[in-house]
Structures are given as structure tokens and as C-alpha cells.
Amino acid sequence: MVNFKTMDDIERDKEIEERNKFNKSIAKDINNVFEEVFKKQKKVKKKLTFFQVIGILLLILILFTILLGCIWLIKFFISGIF
Numbered sequence: 001m002v003n004f005k006t007m008d009d010i011e012r013d014k015e016i017e018e019r020n021k022f023n024k025s026i027a028k029d030i031n032n033v034f035e036e037v038f039k040k041q042k043k044v045k046k047k048l049t050f051f052q053v054i055g056i057l058l059l060i061l062i063l064f065t066i067l068l069g070c071i072w073l074i075k076f077f078i079s080g081i082f
Helices: 007-043 050-081
Strands: none
């Protein structure tokens, strides 16, 4: 028994093939967009410059000094009360 394809079968097969090609091309384009976006985000790394490191160290030093100064003032006033 020979299976003959009608024109409707051939057209349906063509539509399915075209739809699959279209879906694959869209998926490929979307993947390319996501790859480009995530590649650029991974490459962006901010390096600290010398001045930024010095600034951070100075801020830490100032905070440490203020903390120790507050402790000294509290000790001074408490000893003055008693």
C-alpha cells in the first residue's frame, strides 16, 4: 500500500517547517541578545584607584579617632563627677 501525500499534507508540512525555522531564528536572536548583555556586565569591573584607597583609609582612621575620642570624653566626665 502506497501512501500518497495530498496538496494539503504538503502545504501543512511546509507551514510546520517554516514555523520551526522562524521559531529557531527568534530563539537564536534572543540568545545572542542575552549573551551580549551578560558579557558586557561581566566585563565591567570597577578597580579602586590609589586615591580611593587612601580616602577609604582616611575615613576609617577618622571614625576610629572619633570613637576613641568619645570613649575618652565619657571617661573624663565620669571621673569628674565622682
